[in-house]
Amino acid sequence: MFKVAVIGASGLLGRALVGELALQTGWQVVATAFSRPGPNTVALDIRDAQAVEQFVEREAPDALVIAAAERRPDVCERDPALARALNVDAVRTLAAAAKRRGAWTLSISTDYVFDGAHPPYQHDSEPAPLNAYGRSKLEGERALAETTDLACVLRLPLLFGPIVSWAESAVTSLVPAIAASASLNGEAAVMDAWAIRYPTFTPDVAFVIRQMLERHAHGQAVRGIVQWSGDEPMTKYEIALRLAEALQLDAQLTPQHTPTDATPRPHNCHLASSRLEALGIGRRTPFDTAIRQVLARFPWRGDAGDKPA
Template identity: 65%
Template sequence: MFKVAVIGASGLLGRAVVRELAVDSAFEVVPTAFRHGGGATRVLDVRDAQAVQAFVDREAPNAIVLAAAERRPDVCEHDPAAARALNVDAVRNVAAAARQHGAWVLSISSDYVFDGTAPPYLADATPNPLNAYGRSKLDGERALLEGADASENALVLRLPLLYGPVSASTSGWHESAVTSLVPAVVASSQPGAPAAPMDAWATRYPTFTPDVAFVIRELLLRCADGEPVRGIAQWSGNEPMTKFDIAERLAQTLGVPARLQAQPAPTDSTPRPRDCHLDSSRLEALGIGRRTPFDAAIRAVIDAFQREGGKA
């Protein structure tokens, strides 16, 4: 059986990966979380090099999926040292420990390594991040791939804006920048409420975490078959949307008469790229990939959240 450690298994993407792998008898899954363990989930602070080494020594996984990260651009901008500890140093810790055991490592990166001026971006396009988050993710890529030995047994998987099933018992709607718009959309539909301002400047490509988890499972199967994908790959949804567009689609799905105000110029204090569309052709050429239409996926997310008792 092929043993896979999923680091950051309590997060939005990590949960999807664990669910996807759990139904495949080819895998033995060892999930980790930063704070809350229990059951099969081990507690692991990935920033602690000794703890990471001890974990890898003990579990001896065949592959590691590193999904833990500081993904909030504003947080990274205000505390770049803390962001680098998770997005760069932690990657280096995992890479070093994995190398000793010959484990393949898949580390998640971001479309924000690009400046958004010349999409679509091929995997070998020159990065030029605009903010501390993008710089930390780019340095994390380099931490994983630096040295011939590392690059021979590792893959950076760049992803854009993610959304997926959220839990009312954790961060709820705010776990993704897509679903975090739901409360504002609903509030704007109330009688007498002001219109909700929504960015109509930057183009995003919302990508469903169960689809990414499917891609990761396919990559792990190739690794288990002795044909690991190495270097840098990218996966992205193919429906371009601004936040304003996303909010309109959310309102339609929720069935509420939202009042939305399009903002044609950027208003974020942290600089963000305008359009970082990632080219996914490398994985597509390998026959790897799945894209769930946004309307169907967001309907499933909202329905599941509401069944759990969550409210907008």
């Protein structure tokens, strides 16, 4: 029996990962959650070092995947202590507990560790984060490396996938504004046409992580830093156009060609996925195919607010 602990299993990526791992014969998944614990999850606050140590000691996983984080850049700017507690200190605590058990640790990081000025970025490119979120995730990467060598960082860009609310992903969060702009008296929605993003489908990431876990199960653990990314560059404006097409909405969209976010964001942090690709690891679902799968499971209805129809 190969046992995997998924930390942060109620989130966008965590749910996809639990779904992928549950399909594996001979694997056992222990899922934890904090803000949205469910019947099949263990309630765990990763800021509580004693609770973390007790959880890892009790469950004795062979591998531990840290998908929990504070990932909202604006929140990290306002509350750097919270960002540090979740993105740095908790990673150190989890990694130390996993090391004592001889478990492999996979920690999820971000393309925001780079400044976006010189893409594409390799796994060994020099980080230069622009905001508190990127800095906290970079510190988390270093905390992992300092704590255990039986570990790997997986950097990911903008994620989208099956959702529980439109706001859960920066991709689907555009839907209400798109729909409002298409209404009878709607005003044009202004969309960022400056920052270049690489939307990446969470079921594909879950597939990649499962392949990495398989390597560990066979004694070939991937260590250090790896990256995975979708390969279709697009701005939020271009994402919105494709969402409108998928939703069959006649949206009024206006491109904004200069950055407007209060929190600085990088221009283009394209992550090279070559290290994983060289290991035969990876899968990419075309954006238009993937977003239609998401929308089919959470359909838009003009009077439905933020609830699935």
